[in-house]
Amino acid sequence: MKIYDTKTAPTPRRVRMFLAEKGIAMEYVQVDIAKGVNLTPEMRAKNPLGKVPILELDDGTCISETLAICEYFEALQPEPALLGKTPLEKAQIMQWQQRAELYLFMQVGMCFQHSTGYFKDRMTPVPEYGKEAGINAQKFLHMLNKHLADNTYLAGDAFSIADITALAAIDFARVVKIRIQPEQVHLQRWYDLLQERESVSA
């Protein structure tokens, strides 16, 4: 199997980190999204939405969407668990994964796409919305800082996919000048803790 990947983009990084945490080796095929290689008919046959990452199995079956690829590998190789084991762990991890995805990762992405016009050849940027999305991301970081005063990781005591999603979002947010603020000490503590993991450089 292989994964169509873009080394510089924040979404595929989440899958690389997830697999690094699992210790799963993978063949990565680089796709130049700046040149729109992801939008060619060949790539659209693998994912009609024209996005990476895409997992291609040996029989040609393709799976896209980060969470779907991660679910696949969690089911194939449950240890170490990154999506939880008990019903409550699964729910609490997915709660924070979805919060990190919808209210942080996507907001940072929308801020980038709508403020910079990076993909203006394939979408209509609305700069005013880009600004709002950036404000939303900053509000989420404020809430997350409070949450991390009482929690080691996003979903509590154990590192999970939710931490991967939040870290990828925060690292990418530098591109739109959104950073952890000096007063967000709990968020910074969590961020520093994650830097000790080998997977951050995956």
Place this chain on the structure above:
Amino acid sequence: MKIYDTKTAPTPRRVRMFLAEKGIAMEYVQVDIAKGVNLTPEMRAKNPLGKVPILELDDGTCISETLAICEYFEALQPEPALLGKTPLEKAQIMQWQQRAELYLFMQVGMCFQHSTGYFKDRMTPVPEYGKEAGINAQKFLHMLNKHLADNTYLAGDAFSIADITALAAIDFARVVKIRIQPEQVHLQRWYDLLQERESVSA
């Protein structure tokens, strides 16, 4: 346990449908989001993001985010499976769940929030973005129609959470005048098939 619900909103409907498919009885507590009851300190203690639905367990533990609540009940009561059983089924269902959520459900929601100004007391609507979000949703319906030419349900042969997400989005899209088009016959076939399920009125 109980669920804080808003009968008229599209997001909590997904959880109601999911539980109806599982045959799980639930106590629902109505929250008036138009009046901002979801934003009170009491409700923010249950979900700091001020959104419904929220599942409250008997010990007071709260879980929000639709997918997290659904994962909880799937783990508690696996049958009938709505999130897949094998690694590949899980991945394919999550792929379509995420596509339906990010590129349809959320786009319809953004179109509604930014075009109508319904929540202008608590956010800054950007009407130009609302229009773009509506266009995005319509493009997704076009792609989905093609996909459903060869698939009974979104993720293939079996009804899943992905169908619930797409149906809730399409039904809510009427509010912003986005409808299945007469030429989208495969999408209409799928929509009509879903109307036979008791859960659509949950």
